[in-house]
Amino acid sequence: MASIPDRKETRLVARTSKDIQEIIQRAADYSGASLSQFLIDSAMEKARTVITQTESLQLSMKGADALFEALENPPKANGKLLEAARNYKDTVNVTNH
Numbered sequence: 267m268a269s270i271p272d273r274k275e276t277r278l279v280a281r282t283s284k285d286i287q288e289i290i291q292r293a294a295d296y297s298g299a300s301l302s303q304f305l306i307d308s309a310m311e312k313a314r315t316v317i318t319q320t321e322s323l324q325l326s327m328k329g330a331d332a333l334f335e336a337l338e339n340p341p342k343a344n345g346k347l348l349e350a351a352r353n354y355k356d357t358v359n360v361t362n363h
Contacts, residue, residue: 278305 282290294304325333343351 278309280305 290304291301294301297304299307
């Protein structure tokens with residue numbers, strides 16, 4: 267994933283109700299952060315969680331064993347798999363001439 271340079275001139279804007287703003291401001295005050303820093307820290311924490319959950323694969327030991335077994339001893343290709351490979355090649359995997 268490409269790194270994003272620290273750009274202080276970039277602005278994030280969100281509109282919300284007065285009640286939500288007051289709750290967030292109170293939490294920011296309790297944490298000793300400015301409202302902006304609290305919002306950025308909270309958004310970054312949530313973003314990292316979502317990215318980690320989306321980009322990582324977590325398996326039980328049984329699931330991991332099954333995955334490794336399938337990788338080490340893949341089943342023979344059946345008709346449906348061969349057809350799917352042909353369709354993919356015909357529609358997606360276009361080579362440049």
